[in-house]
Amino acid sequence: MPARTLGTCYYPEHWPEETWDEDARRMVEAGLTWVRIGEFAWSRIEPQPGQFDWGWLDRAIETLGDAGLKVVLGTPTATPPAWVVDKHPDMFALDAQGRPRGFGSRRHYCFSHEGYLEECRRIVTEVANRYGRNPHIRAWQTDNEYGCHDTVVSYSDAARRAFQDWCAQRYQSPDALNRAWGNVFWSMEYDTFGQIGLPNLTVTEPNPAHALAFRRFCSDQVVRFNRVQVEILRARTDAPILHNYMGREVAFDHFAVGADLDIATWDSYPIGFLEDRTPATEAERARFLRQGHPDMQAFHHDLYRAVGRGRWWIIEQQPGPVNWAAHNPAPLPGMARLWAWEAFAHGAEAVCYFRWRQLPFAQEQHHAGLLRPDSAPAPGLEECAQVAGELAEAPEAGTARGDVALVFDYASAWAWDVQPQGVEFDHFTICFAFYSGLRRLGLNVDILPADADLSGHALVLAPGLATLPQGFCDGLTGTAILGPRTNAKTTEMAIPVPLPPALPGLDTAVARVETVPASGAVPLAQGGTLQHWIETLDGDAEVIETTADGAPTLVAAGKLHYLGGWPDAEALDRILRRACAAEGIETLDLPDGLRLRDTDTHRFWFNYAPEPVRFAGREIPAAGVLWEDRP
């Protein structure tokens, strides 16, 4: 069982060399194990084409390592210097409006640009050659936050050529592609692969099959880009290789990238995310303004535990206000500790605060660190040190397997992004809603890909899973609730005939779908409503729930259920409780803001509420963490 550890992100190139020693000493003093460096330093490593300046980095690694820190070294490919851009003036991604996304910040490259990929091969090889066997380098990070700032999808000429080639490989002939996409519809048939354009700037919506194929391609290009780096590193180091995924970034398949890596890490900014990417009501936004949404972090923890096949970290943990959201509140006292403990309870091996010291210049100058710009401690440092102290009590990483599995599927995210049919339909949002429903019942949840072995889970939920893999239902052993919109599409984004969901032994078919605004929600016989997405179910399956008008909404054959709509919180709660009861899974009735997580040995309680909470004899302060032996 690996140890629970702490760390931070550090940029020696940003600070005078004479401060490195003291910084390293204070990191160790604060209880940190890890220090991540290097991922934005290309212009300092290779200031001119082919001219390398290794000295400063050699000394930085030596200083940090000799102080007792383990170094994570990043490849610097997220920030190519100006001279790289001069060599490859067409290396930029193009946005959907056709505008180049140029130099002057970061991630200014198109994943399909062969010239840039060659530059990456070169610099990664150079860095790996130099540090691959360095004993202080204990892990490698590829690039930085693939996809951040909407950088997966590019409409460049390089992308277009690569997409045409990708299509040629997938479909083999234009006729096969035309048939697969249904291009006969509006005379959109191609004679040659060279005619295929990218699905932007069309007069009205492009063919969703075209759009989905392009989204698959874009994801594949990220996998390819990452794999190039991994292969170079593998040949030169035995240290584990990781990437730092960004929260709610679903434009590429993290499972596919993760398959080439050893550890999944993610960047957790609970308060920034509540403002800019968490599905939440206005009341939740106000209530959790300085804490983040009580389920957003856990969702990602459980997701990346799967992406990392059990091994995962937070490699960037918000320690104070950030700079990039529309508003940037400060965390409630205690949250920097709570977030770390919640990660550990979900099995994290490491939590690294971003960043060590607030940098007083450039884009992130208002992003808090563990230290203030004047090197005085920021509030996060004390909480970090407190966690370090507490780790002695509970040192081992690991968590309990969940009774419940929730399937999350990147291809479905693309499918519904391409064709929501009603503006609210979004894969992340519906999965997050189901996840929150489970969390409010006090359950451990495993988030898994569609092709995972689900046989060990007593309850499996798969809302909005566009296409069921072959044999999916055969692999289920407990209760399963599929739908809404599950198995609703072929892999080529068509409606299958016979009609969905076409589940073995379950006689139900989606005869019709409708999408509605709030005013069109449909009351259910047992309370609550279907909202956003409502299906009309045909067939003779056993009816478990109906609308107030008697139309079936939840049907079953034995343990296999299909849910024909998007339940609101009240209805979802009832449906989940009934399913848990059927499987003998104990559920709780947690007060608002309180969450829990079990490991094999302990039960952890987390109070996201801004006031103390009492529950079953416990009193937990605002932003408080409590752990006890597992019941």
Place this chain on the structure above:
Amino acid sequence: MPARTLGTCYYPEHWPEETWDEDARRMVEAGLTWVRIGEFAWSRIEPQPGQFDWGWLDRAIETLGDAGLKVVLGTPTATPPAWVVDKHPDMFALDAQGRPRGFGSRRHYCFSHEGYLEECRRIVTEVANRYGRNPHIRAWQTDNEYGCHDTVVSYSDAARRAFQDWCAQRYQSPDALNRAWGNVFWSMEYDTFGQIGLPNLTVTEPNPAHALAFRRFCSDQVVRFNRVQVEILRARTDAPILHNYMGREVAFDHFAVGADLDIATWDSYPIGFLEDRTPATEAERARFLRQGHPDMQAFHHDLYRAVGRGRWWIIEQQPGPVNWAAHNPAPLPGMARLWAWEAFAHGAEAVCYFRWRQLPFAQEQHHAGLLRPDSAPAPGLEECAQVAGELAEAPEAGTARGDVALVFDYASAWAWDVQPQGVEFDHFTICFAFYSGLRRLGLNVDILPADADLSGHALVLAPGLATLPQGFCDGLTGTAILGPRTNAKTTEMAIPVPLPPALPGLDTAVARVETVPASGAVPLAQGGTLQHWIETLDGDAEVIETTADGAPTLVAAGKLHYLGGWPDAEALDRILRRACAAEGIETLDLPDGLRLRDTDTHRFWFNYAPEPVRFAGREIPAAGVLWEDRP
């Protein structure tokens, strides 16, 4: 008197040939008369330049025709195949931001591109040569939904050159154009026609005279494009020629296009339109979510009856949920029947449901048909069959002339789009508000162009009619209410001096206009308010209504009235009732959602409300239709 008939839209090229026969049989069985085909099939008719594949289309027509169906054949020019685009890479429209609107969906052409027009001449000639005398082809449709997806206005180089030429023909000399537009204002004077640009991407707003001239030109280009097709068809067929206009599409003059055609048809999507283009309150959006706005369909029926000079169809009728609005609810049971009967009551000769079978692939895969994708009946089919049965009782198309005429004018729509002066001022919106006011009184309304003979109408309304045609007032015989903003502009988009409205015998002048948000509405002495647009009226005309402060708002000379502002519903109701009373036109006080329409022989009642309604001894169920002998 032509018969009332039903039909559908069918795409043989989308389905295996072995299904055509059965489809045709079921269409006939459902009581359908018409089947429209072919309008998106160019890539199957001419798969390669100059290589035609007629076989499948010959057989499809034969199959449908022999089953007893009358075929409407569309020219395929709305969807040029990829090879046409390869030949004419600059044939795309450019949007206002200067971006080409490319291949990959439909309507990807600029009306001003001569090369593409030549391709259209060629393909229409080929199709007409082959099928012009085919006995099963009983009507022709040109292109598909001119203007849909905002495709009338293009900022391409082709459009620019054509606009310069259009200006040269209209104005003859740059000096004349400069004077007409008032280009001296900001030194915008041109020395040559070749300097004239399109009115997009200017620093601040362009000259409204420039913008209006461009909008006229854009409309003229549609008329020209359509006429090219009509002339080819006329020489080769005796069947009537029609076009399918799209709801609330006002970027080109439908009367002008219609003058070259035999029948006007329109595409009616009541529920989609309520979501995306109907002026409605939030309460109306919620109440009529699954029915559509009670006046939106009728407005278009009455409009297209005029465009078609009495002959009109619905050629695409929503039968279930569509795919293209932000939300896509299902119709209440009964609405697919109600919509058809409402069209017939307004004089439609045919109502064709779109589409026969829901297509499981490509852009419209979530657009319901009369059949489900698996060929099982969708709910619309039964309602369609019910209408077919009921037609026996009331077989003849035709309706009663209205007592009231409402003038609708495309040039005014462009004028107020160019220069609303207050963001709410929109020609469609004000005309629709007046139309709704009349409908709530139970009146038959004729919607007519500004140059129509209005002498037979006891009451004429002309709100927001930018420029009165010569002699307009001389042609009035009953009560007329003009304004607000009527005759407010010269044909060159200037304020006339003497000041508007300059009506014969009516001593009133608009001394000042103001536009206000909701908080600035002006109370009227008799109740209600003026909203959005408020005029200060000078002169000695008889004052009929005033503001609470005593300023004249409705003035008259005999039967000729001028209304100096936009009345809210309460004020409009009072004004209309008084005018009707003066002309002895009977008005009713209909409950919310109930509407009626008289033919020469019958009175039809339509209940758009989601609950049953009682009125004067009748009880009409939700989504119900009732007809009785005319009182």
Place this chain on the structure above:
Amino acid sequence: MPARTLGTCYYPEHWPEETWDEDARRMVEAGLTWVRIGEFAWSRIEPQPGQFDWGWLDRAIETLGDAGLKVVLGTPTATPPAWVVDKHPDMFALDAQGRPRGFGSRRHYCFSHEGYLEECRRIVTEVANRYGRNPHIRAWQTDNEYGCHDTVVSYSDAARRAFQDWCAQRYQSPDALNRAWGNVFWSMEYDTFGQIGLPNLTVTEPNPAHALAFRRFCSDQVVRFNRVQVEILRARTDAPILHNYMGREVAFDHFAVGADLDIATWDSYPIGFLEDRTPATEAERARFLRQGHPDMQAFHHDLYRAVGRGRWWIIEQQPGPVNWAAHNPAPLPGMARLWAWEAFAHGAEAVCYFRWRQLPFAQEQHHAGLLRPDSAPAPGLEECAQVAGELAEAPEAGTARGDVALVFDYASAWAWDVQPQGVEFDHFTICFAFYSGLRRLGLNVDILPADADLSGHALVLAPGLATLPQGFCDGLTGTAILGPRTNAKTTEMAIPVPLPPALPGLDTAVARVETVPASGAVPLAQGGTLQHWIETLDGDAEVIETTADGAPTLVAAGKLHYLGGWPDAEALDRILRRACAAEGIETLDLPDGLRLRDTDTHRFWFNYAPEPVRFAGREIPAAGVLWEDRP
């Protein structure tokens, strides 16, 4: 002491020559002194390159001058004719999306285009040569409304080259620039000045140092452009030179442009500005819909008194509804008089109504004038004539110095625009909030630049002043309240270390900032809240106010205060009253909508409310003005 005078803006080129005489006569009759002409007439002065038509302008000046009017002649450089554009097709500004902002309206030039600047030199020289000694020309205006329609910032190639040169001059070496901007952050370091791009179209936000440098450069280009004209005029005329600044236009440094001019003038559109650019609540927007915000005009008056070093005018005064806002209500009767008197009370030498006669064609045809398009008097004319009559009573321009100084700083406006950190943080908005707070207390305020001599003001407020000039605090003699966010940045847009505000003798440091939506406002111990921006203050300074939780928010050392957040109206009122009391400045408790302004001899009362107001024995009607001897 100069006289208080009235005037108007007139465009002889828009009207038949035979009307000029009568127009001039009526202007004089209405009591006008000034008439501004010529600023959009380039196409009539020089219809073809190098061919001049002076005759009409000679005659117009003669007609106006001989009637007794003083003429302000504008240089016509805001509206280059089509032939200028033909010569310099790349002279347009490019917007942030890279699109040229072309011909067809006005201000269609990039300040950095050398070719266009040369054309300006030429035409200004020609005009100045002809009229520099003309006795009727009593003032000159350069160009028109620099910056209007967002025209200061241009992303053209010309701008890029000029910016690279500007950088080379400012920083001398790429390394120095890299250090100054902190380009090491994301490997953004430049090797040559030629690599520097403009800060648009970056993947995520550009370096704020880069962005701020570009904004400084853009402002400098306006100063340079204006100075070229001033130097030509100075050599040819002794008349004063002015420019007409636009309300709430902060993209260039008006103090810097003003330093080259003799008189500052501004264009005051109170009602249009309330709709489109005044920070106001919804309640204020409704209440002051037809009056404008009670502080917006006065703010600009006090600002431009400083820009003009005591000499200032309104050169364009709204007389009725305008045409360019989303809604364009008419002023309450009396407002056209009130606005003029308010300007005079603040020291204006002249108030010129825009425009003389409403022009019935082109872009501004719905912009009211003093005359209607048919030459009948519009409501503004009578109010103008009333003011003219009243000026006899109170003829002298001049006002009283304020006890309070508010610092307004253009560079701070750019800094916070570049990096608001929370979306609400805006320099104009916070300064306006503080100004309003002072006005509600009945105070005379001087708005001054950061480098002004502040020693004569008993109370100095400097909210959001990004960088304090050297010695700023030494120049203070009374009470000063600095902050929030004052001295928060180095001149290169970094956070200074030691931490801000680093005020002499005041032991406080901003340890942390947070920005919050409305739900995150922080209650203060004495009532009200901090909103938008909240700082955590460290240090041993005397604590004057705290949050409800006891955190210091207002600290002091003697009379020097630092305010660590943005107070709401309640808190601001308390803070200001306390500061005034400490300095013995009398404050009032004005009813909503009532404002006052003292001159050396009189106290003027202005009632912006839509109903009469009673205060201390006075009754002032809606839109009323009252003046009395100064107490």
